[in-house]
Amino acid sequence: MNVTPQERQATQPYANGWRRQSEQPSLPEVHRTIAVPGKGSWMRKMLAFVGPGYLVAVGYMDPGNWATDLAGGAQFGYTLLSVILISNIMAILLQSLTARLGIATGRDLAQACRDHYSKPVSFALWILCELAIAACDLAEVIGSAIALNLLFGIPLIYGVLLTSLDVMLVLLLQNRGFRYIEAIVISLITVIGICFAVEMVLSRPELAGIAQGFVPNKQILANPEMLYISLGILGATVMPHNLYLHSSIVQTRQYDRSIEGKRSAIRFATIDSTVALMLALFVNAAILILSAAAFHGTANEGVAEIQDAYHLLAPALGTGVASILFGVALLASGQNSTLTGTLAGQIVMEGFLNIRLKPWLRRLITRLIAIIPAVIVIGLYGEKGTTDLLILSQVILSLQLSFAVIPLVLFVGDKRKLGTLAAPKWMLALSWIVAIVIACLNGYLLYGTIFG
Template sequence: MKEEKKLMAYANGPSLEEINNTVEVPKNASFARTLMAYSGPGALVAVGYMDPGNWITSIAGGAEYKYALLSVILLSSLIAMLLQSMAAKLGIVTGRDLAQATREHTSKKTGVVLWVITELAIMATDIAEVIGGAVALQLLFGIPLLVGVLITTFDVLLLLLLTKLGFRKIEAIVAVLISIIFFVFAYEVALATPNIGEVLQGFIPDPQITSDKSMLFLALGIVGATVMPHNLYLHSSIAQARKLDRRDEKEVAKAIRFTTWDSNIQLTVAFIVNCLLLVLGGALFYGTSSDLGKFVDLFEALKNPDIVGKIASPVLSILFAIALLASGQNSTITGTLSGQIVMEGFIHLKMPLWMRRVVTRLLAIVPVIICVILYGGSETAVEDLLLYTQVFLSIALPISIIPLTIYTSDKKLMGKFANPTWVKIIAWIVAVALTLLNLFLIYGTLVGLE
């Protein structure tokens, strides 16, 4: 029975067949040149760690507790590095993504259930992208929210164009958009002139985090929202884009090594961006009475001298909106690829990329449009949707982390590349802790715990 499942998975074809095993890597090249050849997948993965959904949490954390939660961002980033390296290793060693590997070890009915849950999580991510893009268009150009939501449906054309240009072009464009986000917030933090000593002290865990209920819940929100389940499926697939002979253990080891380097470098960039967001919140808004729970609040605050002092400028607000738009476009690319991976992996259903994009986007804009119509274009009501999309992400997280830990620790499946004992122990601690944490976040979201 097990062999039959394996044959069925292989008959279904490799993950993301159009990009699988297409990118050449140099032989016997220098470290730097080899790293450049493997660089790219990490950028697509890093997008999920600096999406619009994380922005409000990080800035609000700084505004309320200054730099005390930087240690939480550091911990979250280290967890992300571990899980993403495991996901990439699974794809490189087995030639199967996490969805395919999970489907091999489950029944058809279970595969469908897992697919539905994961699709809802991807749709939730897409809703955040729609909201971020629509709000950015309104802030930049005064476009009504409903019109902005409809405009975001046309970014399918952008993705189709990028697909025809080749996967390396997609990786490059995502890296450029990440750079825009990075430099925007680095510039704004530089203008805010935070106290460097206080910032560095923020990376030391503060005992108050465990004793202050409100602070603890915000810290849990940062950790819980950091690891995105669709990123694990995505990384296990796009790590296979580089040409590789899996019969050569040295070549496999090399691919794992450089893919991990790529992932960790890009996740370090994401870590810095999230730190910049929190530092920006702490430097500009700590001690003020400003409500920073929404993108519009932040946009208005950055140009209000009564809140941020002499550095207040419409330019800062515009740069913030541009970074928000860049983040939304990045999510367009990664969300579509993730959706294709889980659909092919869990239920063995293939469809043209344009159709996949249209279906995903239409599913995402429907709740946003309903919300806009019901509340008369209120940005506050629309952005409140972001809070509830986190529930779907929380539900989907355990069904990705637990199988990932099981499969990468299985010596029959991974051979000499199975997780060593210390990694296995840490991975299980992380898997159990994040599962419990996300159950708590679901409860807190639904009952309004603060």
């Protein structure tokens, strides 16, 4: 009698290290839709893998990061640049692990959790992840609404409602092919980069101070206020939904499925995400540098809200262009995060629950979860309420992060699951250090946020 792979998996539940067998690929509508040349130069192959890393990088420069970077620069000058650098190195390591998991196993992180853990545990992880995505979506909604208000004077409530229209944009791009989404995201990242490059020229920062700021300073640990903002920067940098997103979208490439082909794909995907995250490092560092150059040592050292920074930049730098560029970059950041949040939401729901919803319905549900609390808070508390919501969204993200990082590190170190493609011991050792540091810092940040 012939036995199917699924039936064999059912009778041997831990064959190949997995409790269950995934029934369909991640993001099936775009799975293996982008060709990778089998022959040709190294650069041609590399270009075929360029794209997913930039979608991931969006999460590291979303509106949720801006408040902590602004506060750090205004209060402490360039000192906390080292914290941004360290958090970015952590991000590079973790994203390389997600690419390895997706390419080596053919599963995204959500599918891997479902196929490894019992149903109750998997369901609990799904609930936590959905809360994190809703929190991230909330930050995107608020960031875009603030940008629309600052640039065009659109009231915050109307700006929040306008963000629901992005459902149509995402659907249009998905129907035209995954490369279109990547092209839009890279274009918006370019806009953000250009805006902050011009801001750097206008603000005339101290180059010696910047260089010194990238060197870790023991004062960060000695000063409680500096330490707390540093924890905020670390907690807001690594986004849990990015781990699910990256492990899925690396599978949009038609790489060779042999061991050597997968090994090559892991290498190219890691290069892609590393280069993209270096751009995210530039953006986050630029926000802090701009804030330090414009506000540190002045009467505006206490600035921490995005709206205040927008209004104060023009007089501080002597030109209205500074504020306009800041607003344009914020709007591009919010819209970029919207595109990647859509995909992450789809990956998480389909991966954990193995169900399919129409994309417009899935996006509308997620967006309403973010819009409803934003409208209520803005209606009751006005602009001040948006800042509190941004802080709340980062706390929720921090709380969920370890529930994504720890399974990821467990999976990529398991040779039963990844075989010879499992992460080497030195990489696992670093990954566990990062996982423990993130868990401790985010726990401390959560405690400090709740109990002051």
